[in-house]
Amino acid sequence: MSAKLWTEEQFNCPVCLDLPNDPVTIPCGHSYCMACINDYWSKNDPKGVFSCPQCRQSFSPKPSLSRNTMLAEAVEQLRKGAQMADVRASMRSGAGVASSKTKRKLSSSAVLCDMCKGEQRAAVKSCLVCMSSFCEAHLKPHKTKKSLSKHELIAPTSNLAEKICTEHKYLQEFFCRQCKMFVCWLCTSNQHKGHECVSTKVERLEKQKLMSEMQTENTQRLKEREQELKDMKKMMEVTKRSSDMVHDDTEQVLSELQRSVERLQELLEEVLDQASTQKMGHAQEVTDSLEAEVTELRKRDQEMKDLLRCEDHIYYLETCESLCNPLASGDLPAVVVNPEASFEPVRDAILDLRDKVEDICNQELGKITKQVNDTTLFTLGDATRPGLKGGIFKLFSGLGSRTTNSRSPAPTVGARADRRGLGIGLRNQDVRSRDTPRDKGNTSSPRPRDRQRREERET
Known part of the structure; x- marks a missing residue:
C-alpha cells in the first residue's frame, strides 16, 4: 500500500536529489543525507548560522544529528524494490548480463558499465552519488537532466562502493604512507592528521x-x-x-x-x-x-x-x-x-x-x-x-x-x-x-x- 502512496522521488534528499544515505532529520522536520547537511552547514560555519536548505529556518547552536533509523529502513526497502523492478524488466525484455566471452574481450583492468544490458561496454565515468559506472551512452542523463547535473563524476573506478570511506562516505582519494592504507580527505584531518598522506596519483x-x-x-x-x-x-x-x-x-x-x-x-x-x-x-x-x-x-x-x-x-x-x-x-x-x-x-x-x-x-x-x-x-x-x-x-x-x-x-x-x-x-x-x-x-x-x-x- 505504501508503494502506491509514496514514490521514490518523495524520499530523495533535497541536496543531492537521490535516496539519502544515513538519513537524518533536523529540528524543522526535513530530512537529508548526513553528509549533505554537514557539508551545507560547514560552508556557513564561520557565520554561526545553521539553517534548513528548504524552509530556511535557523538553529542556534548547531543541532546534533542522529541517524533516522525508521527512515533509513524505508529508504532501504525502496532501493530493494527498485532493484527488483529492474531485474523483472530485464527478464521480460530478454536482456541478460554480458557473457564471459564478451568480458574477456575487454582488458582485465577495464571498468564495465553497470547499466548496459547484454554486452557490457567500457565505462567512461563513475558517479559518486549513484555509486555506479556509466558508458558514454548511459552517461547522457547526467549531462542533460538538471537533477543529475550536480552529481560528482570521476574517472572510471571499479568496485566503487569498496573505495568509499565507511566513516565519512567520501571517495578514498589519498594514501597514508605511515599506515599503508587508503583514506578520504576528511580522514587526513582526523584519524590520520600529521601523517604523510599523498594523493593516490602521486603514490x-x-x-x-x-x-x-x-x-x-x-x-x-x-x-x-x-x-x-x-x-x-x-x-x-x-x-x-x-x-x-x-x-x-x-x-x-x-x-x-x-x-x-x-x-x-x-x-x-x-x-x-x-x-x-x-x-x-x-x-x-x-x-x-x-x-x-x-x-x-x-x-x-x-x-x-x-x-x-x-x-x-x-x-x-x-x-x-x-x-x-x-x-x-x-x-x-x-x-x-x-x-x-x-x-x-x-x-x-x-x-x-x-x-x-x-x-x-x-x-x-x-x-x-x-x-x-x-x-x-x-x-x-x-x-x-x-x-x-x-x-x-x-x-x-x-x-x-x-x-x-x-x-x-x-x-x-x-x-x-x-x-x-x-x-x-x-x-x-x-x-x-x-x-x-x-x-x-x-x-x-x-x-x-x-x-x-x-x-x-x-x-
Whole structure:
C-alpha cells in the first residue's frame, strides 16, 4: 500500500536529489543525507548560522544529528524494490548480463558499465552519488537532466562502493604512507592528521618508477633466458645427432675387430650410453627449468604491461606491490651453452682404434673414456658471469688432450683377452702399430671412407 502512496522521488534528499544515505532529520522536520547537511552547514560555519536548505529556518547552536533509523529502513526497502523492478524488466525484455566471452574481450583492468544490458561496454565515468559506472551512452542523463547535473563524476573506478570511506562516505582519494592504507580527505584531518598522506596519483607515480626499473630488469632477464633456452635446444639437437652418429659408427667399427675387441666394444657402448643419458638428462632438467622461468617472466611482463595501462589508481596500487617485489634469483644460475657441442672427436678416436694392436688397446680405451667424460655440453655460471663474448665456449675440454689422468680408472681389455686366450690369438695375426707398414702379402686396403678420414686428420 505504501508503494502506491509514496514514490521514490518523495524520499530523495533535497541536496543531492537521490535516496539519502544515513538519513537524518533536523529540528524543522526535513530530512537529508548526513553528509549533505554537514557539508551545507560547514560552508556557513564561520557565520554561526545553521539553517534548513528548504524552509530556511535557523538553529542556534548547531543541532546534533542522529541517524533516522525508521527512515533509513524505508529508504532501504525502496532501493530493494527498485532493484527488483529492474531485474523483472530485464527478464521480460530478454536482456541478460554480458557473457564471459564478451568480458574477456575487454582488458582485465577495464571498468564495465553497470547499466548496459547484454554486452557490457567500457565505462567512461563513475558517479559518486549513484555509486555506479556509466558508458558514454548511459552517461547522457547526467549531462542533460538538471537533477543529475550536480552529481560528482570521476574517472572510471571499479568496485566503487569498496573505495568509499565507511566513516565519512567520501571517495578514498589519498594514501597514508605511515599506515599503508587508503583514506578520504576528511580522514587526513582526523584519524590520520600529521601523517604523510599523498594523493593516490602521486603514490602511483612513485610506485611506477620502481615498476619501470623492475620491468627493465625483467625484460633484460627475459631476453637473456630466451637466448639461453634457444642455445640449449640447438645444442641438444646437435649433440643428440652427434651422439647417435658416434654410437652407430662405434658399432660398425668395433664389429670388424677380433674377439678381444668385443670387450672393448661393450665397454665403450656402456660409457657412451651412460654419459649420454647422464648429460642429456641433466641438460633436459636445465632446459625444463629455463622453460618454466621464461614462462613466469613472460607472465610477469604481461601483467606489468596490463597494469601500466590501468587507469584505476587504487587498483594499480593494490596490485603493483606483488609485481614490484625484487625478482627471485632462483635455483638455476646462468647457463652458458657450448655452441660446438659434438661427439665427433670421440668417433675419430674410435676409428683409430681399429689400426692398433691389443698392446695399446688399454691405453686407448682409457683415453677415449676420458674424452667422453670430459665432453661439456654447457657450463653454469653465477650472477657475475662475463658476457657471452667473453665466456668460455670450449665444449670438449678433454678432447685432444694427451694426458693420461682420468676421473676414474679406465676399464681394461687384457683381462678378458687373457681369460679367453684372445691375447695370444691377436699376436699371431696381422697386428701392426700405427707406424708399421701393412704386410705386402695382405691385399686388403682401408675403405675409402676411412682413408678420407685419416687424410682429414693428418691435414
